[in-house]
Amino acid sequence: MHAAAATALNATPVGTREAWGWRGRTLGRAVTTASREGWLRLVSAPADKAGGKLWEGPQEAERLMPPAVPRPSLRERRTWTEGGHGYLAELYDKITAATITTHEPILREAPDLDDAWWDDLSTALDAIATVPSDRVAVRQEYLDRAMPQYLGIPIDTKVPAWTTAHGDLHWANLTSPTLTVLDWEGWGIAPAGYDAALLHAYSLLVPDTTAQVRHQLTHILDTPAGRFAELVVITELLQTLDRGDNLDLEEPLRRRLSAITR
Structure with missing residues (x-):
């Protein structure tokens, strides 16, 4: 075909x-x-x-x-x-730059990304967030059901702020040394900070890059909306364990969950 x-x-x-x-x-x-x-x-x-x-x-x-x-x-x-x-x-x-990971979204070794790359990513995420759309990437109804189930704690599931998101921002959808954002199937409205939170979660096996994500995208992640977005992403990724995906992330996701809710 x-x-x-x-x-x-x-x-x-x-x-x-x-x-x-x-x-x-x-x-x-x-x-x-x-x-x-x-x-x-x-x-x-x-x-x-x-x-x-x-x-x-x-x-x-x-x-x-x-x-x-x-x-x-x-x-x-x-x-x-x-x-x-x-x-x-x-x-x-054709995009000549290579994706940062090739076969999976999870990062397993630190990429060499300069400040210009991070600036371009921050600018891109801010620009995506402002695009008006009636497309939906994450639904409130899903969060009402899934967050208590997979986080295992009582939680207010009401999204504090909505913005437009790429919806699948992981390392296999980003290129370097020049930034390109790939795979635009699922973009739409999501909790504010969703893209940054997803990239952060997929970095958890590489502490240096995890810290770099938090530093470079602090204006998104270190906010009440950003912390809520992290809980949304943790919910989704813990659910993927049920079908055998992202198993390596379970322990660091639960540690991050504990850190946020503490």
Whole structure:
């Protein structure tokens, strides 16, 4: 199907690298076209689940995100159904910088990131937060149910402030040495500070980088809203343990939970 998408978009795959998404849901490869190098990403889903927010996210980000948010330009897209599955093909401009992690969102060794990179990230998060949107990344109804269950403590689950968020800001969706923010499927309204809190949580196995995230994004994290966003992220990641994901993060997440609620 990826080869069929390349043919439909007049693109030719190059090299052997294949970038698979979560549980094989997406496949990306470098391609060339008549005018430029690019990246062709194919999304697959059962036909009755194809479409909706996740499929429209990149197209909406192309339309609404300001220049202060570095992201790959979406040039063309195609959708079709075949053999009981729906497919979405997206042709992006090629990004030459490498993702900070390659196979998972969790950071396991400290990246070499300079002050300019952190400044660009801070500027991007501030810019994303101001984008008006009716898309939803995190729902209050979910928090009302999940936070008491997974945090295991009585808690006021009412979100103190809402802003727009990328919604999946982890190390495999960020590039260096030049910052690019990848994967715009799930962006939308979330608790203020959500993106910074998620990146912080995925850094917990590397204390030096955890401290760097807190220092560089202190204007977001060291606020009442930022601490609440951390509790939201901890809730979500503890829930992923039920399906066998992020197991290495359980202990540091519980330590962080204890530190916040203490």
